[in-house]
Amino acid sequence: MDAGDEEPEAGLADIPVLGLIGCTVCGFSVGIMWPGSISISSSVLPAGEDLQAGVLAGIGFPLVLVISVLFLRRWRRTEQRRKEK
Numbered sequence: 831m832d833a834g835d836e837e838p839e840a841g842l843a844d845i846p847v848l849g850l851i852g853c854t855v856c857g858f859s860v861g862i863m864w865p866g867s868i869s870i871s872s873s874v875l876p877a878g879e880d881l882q883a884g885v886l887a888g889i890g891f892p893l894v895l896v897i898s899v900l901f902l903r904r905w906r907r908t909e910q911r912r913k914e915k
Contacts, residue, residue, distance in 0.1 A: 871884075
């Protein structure tokens with residue numbers, strides 16, 4: 831496989847079913863991991879300011895993720911336009 835023939839990420843796939851399968855697998859794995867991480871952290875960390883910091887980080891992560899996906903989509907379109915010329 832050549833460097834120019836790389837497969838797109840599942841979330842950015844040209845085939846919608848492939849993207850849906852990738853998102854389903856990711857959601858399933860996160861759904862399994864969250865309850866365990868919450869129960870472990872609640873026994874280790876006291877409630878209060880740590881919880882507020884965790885919620886703030888939990889809000890920041892999706893924002894970074896969305897911005898990254900938008901950037902990658904724009905970059906990918908730019909690369910496709912360059913190849914067409």
